[in-house]
Amino acid sequence: MKKTLLIVAAALIAVACSRPAEDTSRKIVIWEMDDAMVAPYMDSVLEAFKKLPGNEDLVITRTHYGPEDLRSQFQAASLAGVPPDLILSPSDTAGLYAVSGFIIPLEKEFDFSKFNNASVESVSLEGHTWGVPVTNGNHLMMFYNKKLVPNAPQSTNELINYCSTSAKKLGLKYCLAFDSGEPFWLVPWLASFGGWPIDNRKPTLNTQAMRDTVNFYHDLKFDKKFIPMECDYNCMDSLFKEEKIAFIINGDWALSSYQKHFGKNFGLAVMPKNSKTGLWPAPMVSGKYFMISTGLTNEKKELLKRLINFYVNEENQIRQFKEISRLPALKTAGKSKAVLSDSAAVMSLKQIEKGKPTPMATEIRAVWDAMRNYLGEAMANRMDTDTAVRRMQEVSEKRIDEQNR
DSSP: OHHHHHHHHHHHHHHHHHSOOOOOTTEEEEEEOOOGGGHHHHHHHHHHHHTSTTOTTOEEEEEEOOHHHHHHHHHHHHHHTOOOSEEEEEGGGHHHHHHHTOBOOOTTTSOGGGBOHHHHHTTEETTEEOOEESBSBOOEEEEEETTTOSSOOSBHHHHHHHHHTHHHHTTOSOSEEOOTTSHHHHHHHHHHTTOOSEETTEEOOSSHHHHHHHHHHHIIIIISOOSOSSOOHHHHHHHHHTTSOSEEEEEGGGHHHHHHHHGGGEEEEOOOBOTTTOOOOOOEEBOEEEEEBSSOOHHHHHHHHHHHHHHTSHHHHHHHHHHHOOOBSBHHHHTSHHHHTOHHHHHHHHHHHHOEEOOOOTTHHHHHHHHHHHHHHHHTTSSOHHHHHHHHHHHHHHHHHHHTO
């Protein structure tokens, strides 16, 4: 990966050096990785900003990338000294950008007291805040089909009881689906057993909580056969939309899609309480953020600050919710009538209250990779739970050590 980045960076430097110098003080370049449905809204806000007095000569260019492409392209462009002015990204890569010196700290540039606390915590590291929240959430919830089940289970015992009885009477082969191979889906259940994957930048994977969580997964899959044997994100989404399962654990990003698909049969709930421990699942909570590249002139930074403040003002935050169902990060917008009168938004906020901020530490990537690999081994019955959990810890520690040398 490092070699690829250096090659791309060299190519970008060559391109940049071959061009004549130009005045970019009135040009804003934005790279983003949001869903396609967000693009029309984003463009409309950028156009509105250009129409404000004094902004008529602005040129704003927005370029879309896939999540991994944005990360690699932004790293390469930053190394080459030709990054975009702004990126709109989740917080999970902000730690890497921050320690690499690719983005600037923003706590002295913006009033972060105006934003939801969890969304700010998710982009804070070592006393600095590295991004301005645009949305609040990016969290998992339980969706259900009211045609198959009138009310959502409040506990795992209720869920298991429904899957053991009613689901079978309806002829459902499976009852529930989630991306059981991805650690992002594991974390809420891990929290419900009293664990968390990282503590003060150190992996905390070889724990009884993790063993209990992996065994819970194993029980749902192999013993009770409530979840599909092999099913990734696209598989689980299709099963739910085709009414072959009653419940799905998915993110708030899927909310508007399921509302449109199921209509009056759409159901939304917080993830059920763990009957064994009495604890609620705690999904990771973050959002999408504007981050500012390093090396910009004060004049350009002031222009970008004006754009960002306009983009996240109360009017636009409420409009964002109405048009694309993304919860506002701004506290006042989150308390608006538009949000609080929407039952799905209220339920989403209840789930956020039970969640925890997504860690920004750069070590989290090594933790994710180790969890993914050995969860996969355990769920394929190629490795027993104790060995898989021990290996998660050992491999994550080794990769973090290599990363920090």
